[in-house]
Amino acid sequence: MRCAVIGLGEAGGVYAAALAASGHEVLGHDPAGTATPEGVTRTATAREAVEGSAYVLVLTSASAAPAVAEQCRPHLAEGACYADFTTAAPAVMERLGGTIAGFADVAILGPVPLHGHLVPLLASGPGAEAIAGLLRPLGAPVEVLDGPPGSAMARKLLRSVFMKGLASVVCEAVSAGRAAGDERWIRDEVARQLAGDGQAVIDRFLTGTRTHAVRRAQEMRDTGAYLDDLGVPAEMTRAAEQTLLRLSRN
Known part of the structure; x- marks a missing residue:
């Protein structure tokens, strides 16, 4: 052919x-x-x-x-x-x-x-x-x-929200761990959190994030300040803070 x-x-x-x-x-x-x-x-x-x-x-x-x-x-x-x-x-x-x-x-x-x-x-x-x-x-x-055409790409882009977002978060976390002298620990912690029952993890994220949005927003603000002290860019950390603040108001 x-x-x-x-x-x-x-x-x-x-x-x-x-x-x-x-x-x-x-x-x-x-x-x-x-x-x-x-x-x-x-x-x-x-x-x-x-x-x-x-x-x-x-x-x-x-x-x-x-x-x-x-x-x-x-x-x-x-x-x-x-x-x-x-x-x-x-x-x-x-x-x-x-x-x-x-x-x-x-x-x-x-x-x-x-x-x-x-x-x-x-x-x-x-x-x-x-x-x-x-x-x-x-x-x-x-x-x-x-x-119709576009259906396949729509699913790919939905997947990208998670895959590219997750990759960016992992890069930021590992960079922070390296700067703090704790890279091996944070790598193991990321792997542990992602292991196990995927649907249960998703449900925990969906419910816990909204329920504890106010407290977690403050935690991410403090995390951003810590990354500043380490000299590590904190784009994903600060984006998470803004998301949590939005959820806390809804």
């Missing part, structure tokens, strides 16, 4: 290489000086890659997604699947889906450098089943959502 991959960076290169290794004819385009994966034919333009391809996988930056769709749309083969793997906002995905018949919004749920093409994916839109059919034989876990 002929596939076009637009964007041969970190993620695009992985998917292009995996498709080529599985026997697909893969044409790749990237105006940047990225490496060309083994087995992939690099084209000078997006049009050359897209014309005649049954699948078009777009793995560019989110900001480039509308322009890439505009470039590719006139040259898509009839019935082609156009799968946008970027992190463009749900509203952007929905709008692009309204202009391309075989559009699929594909959300990557994990780090590609760690998992490669086996990273879990969510897909939505009229082309979702098609892209799932292409990638599942490669071993990629693809969950197809019953929703």
